[in-house]
Amino acid sequence: MDEKKNILSIKDLSVHYFTVDMGECHAVNHVSFDLGEGETLGLVGETGAGKTTIALSILGLLQSPPGRILNGEIFYKGEDLLKKSEAKMREIRGEEIAMVFQDPMTALNPVDRVGDQIAEMIYLHQKVSRAEAMEKAAEMLELVGISRDRYREFPHQFSGGMKQRVIIAMALSCSPKILLADEPTTALDVTIQAQVLDMMNELKKNLGTSVILITHDLGVVAQMCNRVAIVYAGEIVEIGTVEDIFDHTGHPYTKGLFTSLPGYDDTSKRLKPIQGLMPDPANLPPHCKFAPRCEHCCEMCEQRTPEFTEVSPGHFVRCHLAEK
Amino acid sequence: MGKYIFKRILMMIPVLIGVSILVFLIQAFTPGDPADLVLGAQQSEETKYIWRDKYDLNDNIVVQYGKYMYRLVTKGDFGTSYITGTSVNSDLARRLPISLTLAALATVVAALIGVPLGILSAKYRGKWIDALCRVISIVGISLPIFWFAFLAIMLFSVNLRWLPVSGLKTAKHWILPVLVTGILSSASIMRITRSSVLDNISQDFVRTARAKGQKESKIMSHHILRNSMINIANIIGAQFGNNLGGTAVIETCFVITGLGTMMVSAINNRDYTSLRASVLVVALAISVINLIVDLSFCLIDPRVKAQYTAGKKKKKKEGKVA
Numbered sequence A: 001m002d003e004k005k006n007i008l009s010i011k012d013l014s015v016h017y018f019t020v021d022m023g024e025c026h027a028v029n030h031v032s033f034d035l036g037e038g039e040t041l042g043l044v045g046e047t048g049a050g051k052t053t054i055a056l057s058i059l060g061l062l063q064s065p066p067g068r069i070l071n072g073e074i075f076y077k078g079e080d081l082l083k084k085s086e087a088k089m090r091e092i093r094g095e096e097i098a099m100v101f102q103d104p105m106t107a108l109n110p111v112d113r114v115g116d117q118i119a120e121m122i123y124l125h126q127k128v129s130r131a132e133a134m135e136k137a138a139e140m141l142e143l144v145g146i147s148r149d150r151y152r153e154f155p156h157q158f159s160g161g162m163k164q165r166v167i168i169a170m171a172l173s174c175s176p177k178i179l180l181a182d183e184p185t186t187a188l189d190v191t192i193q194a195q196v197l198d199m200m201n202e203l204k205k206n207l208g209t210s211v212i213l214i215t216h217d218l219g220v221v222a223q224m225c226n227r228v229a230i231v232y233a234g235e236i237v238e239i240g241t242v243e244d245i246f247d248h249t250g251h252p253y254t255k256g257l258f259t260s261l262p263g264y265d266d267t268s269k270r271l272k273p274i275q276g277l278m279p280d281p282a283n284l285p286p287h288c289k290f291a292p293r294c295e296h297c298c299e300m301c302e303q304r305t306p307e308f309t310e311v312s313p314g315h316f317v318r319c320h321l322a323e324k
Numbered sequence B: 001m002g003k004y005i006f007k008r009i010l011m012m013i014p015v016l017i018g019v020s021i022l023v024f025l026i027q028a029f030t031p032g033d034p035a036d037l038v039l040g041a042q043q044s045e046e047t048k049y050i051w052r053d054k055y056d057l058n059d060n061i062v063v064q065y066g067k068y069m070y071r072l073v074t075k076g077d078f079g080t081s082y083i084t085g086t087s088v089n090s091d092l093a094r095r096l097p098i099s100l101t102l103a104a105l106a107t108v109v110a111a112l113i114g115v116p117l118g119i120l121s122a123k124y125r126g127k128w129i130d131a132l133c134r135v136i137s138i139v140g141i142s143l144p145i146f147w148f149a150f151l152a153i154m155l156f157s158v159n160l161r162w163l164p165v166s167g168l169k170t171a172k173h174w175i176l177p178v179l180v181t182g183i184l185s186s187a188s189i190m191r192i193t194r195s196s197v198l199d200n201i202s203q204d205f206v207r208t209a210r211a212k213g214q215k216e217s218k219i220m221s222h223h224i225l226r227n228s229m230i231n232i233a234n235i236i237g238a239q240f241g242n243n244l245g246g247t248a249v250i251e252t253c254f255v256i257t258g259l260g261t262m263m264v265s266a267i268n269n270r271d272y273t274s275l276r277a278s279v280l281v282v283a284l285a286i287s288v289i290n291l292i293v294d295l296s297f298c299l300i301d302p303r304v305k306a307q308y309t310a311g312k313k314k315k316k317k318e319g320k321v322a
Helices: A051-059 A086-092 A114-125 A130-143 A148-152 A160-172 A190-207 A218-224 A242-247 A252-259 B002-029 B034-039 B045-054 B061-075 B088-123 B128-142 B145-159 B171-201 B204-211 B216-245 B247-253 B259-268 B272-300 B302-318
Strands: A006-019 A023-036 A040-044 A067-076 A097-100 A178-182 A210-215 A227-232 A235-241 A308-312 A315-318
Touching: A006 A051, A006 A210, A023 A051, A023 A067, A023 A210, A023 A227, A023 A235, A040 A051, A040 A218, A051 A067, A051 A097, A051 A178, A051 A210, A097 A160, A114 A130, A114 A148, A114 A160, A130 A148, A130 A160, A160 A178, A160 A190, A178 A190, A190 A218, A210 A218, A218 A242, A227 A242, A227 A252, A235 A242, A235 A252, B002 B061, B002 B272, B034 B045, B088 B128, B088 B171, B088 B216, B088 B247, B088 B259, B088 B272, B128 B171, B145 B171, B145 B247, B171 B216, B171 B247, B204 B216, B216 B247, B216 B272, B247 B259, B259 B272, B272 B302
Parallel strands: A040 A210, A040 A227, A097 A178, A178 A210
Antiparallel strands: A006 A023, A006 A067, A227 A235, A235 A315, A308 A315
16 A cells, blocks of 8 residues: 555445335445545446445435434544534535535525625635635636636526536635545536546646545546546445556456447447346345346355455455455 | 516506406396495385486496596596495595505514424424424414404403404504414415425535535525525415405404405495405505515526516517517
8 A cells, every 4th residue: 555644534334225115225335445635536336336325424414314324434534524513514514525516507506696605615614704705706716717707697697517617616615625526527518527627637736635536437537536446336346546447457347347338449349238237225135246247256256245355455356256 | 677567567457457347247247236225125216217327327337347447547536435425545545554454464474473384394394393383284274264263352352351352443453363364374384485495405505505514504594495485475475465355354353444344345235336446456456466576586586587687688689579
């Protein structure tokens, strides 16, 4: 492992949703990972794999009911966030850990001026006057490439990409230590995606923020991340540096993700998608969660839960094939 | 904006004309002769004819309507009451302020009770406090107002002797009618507030506000409530109209000489001039309330306002008459 200090470390986090019609959903199961200072960690996985639930758990914003954190610890600066009071968490939210939400169309308050929504965040966490907060908000708008003349406009007057930039400006306005970016580019078209990602990279460099980037887009991962965690059915099945994941892929699921993508110099006519569907989170396979869809599945996979094996320093894979 | 208001005021005219036609039609289809009621059925046809002539009642209904509207529009004259023989205008001037004040005070009471309880109910959704509020609101919506009014009179005026039974002489007289109307109409406001707050409480922008580290109380007042205000303003306006139109019952219960009792006695006595005047005035008042409510939407929601201002710009481009 490299000697960088970990700013956030999650240990054995399990989150279940208790619903009436579907029973107990195992959304996140025994997830552990660390986030280094200034590092960008990608959380990659299918829709419903539990990525957003992990992010919301960090901020303590899980809807409860139905969600409940069953066990685990989330250490930030040596303190367990899960044990903190609501008032303490309010101080951390926004100031220390900020989040960029998935859908820019609905994440802004439609009846509030765009600038004021940013200023609200600044006013909450910094000891400044209202006028100073507004000035700072205008500066943040300019930072994300929006003219300060548009401070007094409303979200409906902005395009999707601009709204997403406003949300990013809001998240970054208090220079948080950690930014949780939940699919920040999914709702945007490709040209805007590149703009937003470039901007996030730029800001990350200037502010030294650590980022957890939630996405299902491996292209974005390659462009942005230092390390990647592959999430499947609420478990991390593989974690490692971008090189580990892309060049020394360990887990059959990760391999499946890559073969599902059209390659740049790929001559084959057809893509090779992963067969089958994500398992029902209310009824997960008992051992390896991926076994029913895995083409390397053998007897052992259905009898014993695979260990999280370190195949090379810092590169862990949860698969019997890697255990040897 | 000014243009929009002007347009809306113009649109009130057909509504009022429609109401006046309806009131006239009802009169045409109602059996019985007002002359019989006012003069007594045993009077000679001739006397009745002369009396009817005074009020244009011998004319064809269309001619009557024309004459009535002509006097109303040119002189603002609502005519003379069949029963008292005095100008209806002076009756209106005396009674309208009473009914308006009563309805307005009741609506204020209703909003002061309904909005906070609705918020509380939504905030503690599924808890006992929510169940209680919902039961109260269902009861409030289903209770007949006269029954509730008599219950209140029995308790506070007859048994406890805290408040006067009827009339509107002093401030104390106002308490019961205002509270009775207000409490009952708060039930609808509570229901709408609750459902509208619940609609917004799970919205993404609320989660964004939480992620900012905003306090729950501020999230409610600043984010959720402001987005619910359109529905709340709408129901408060509707309840004001309702309270004004429904004054007949409450004024009868408390023997208040307002617009409502004027309407009731006009119907009983076939006093068509008084009836027309009171119905038209209530219709006008409700139209004005609706206009104010619609305009308040512009203040609440910038998207609504944008429609009007954007409409103006578009009109120039497209040459479309808005």
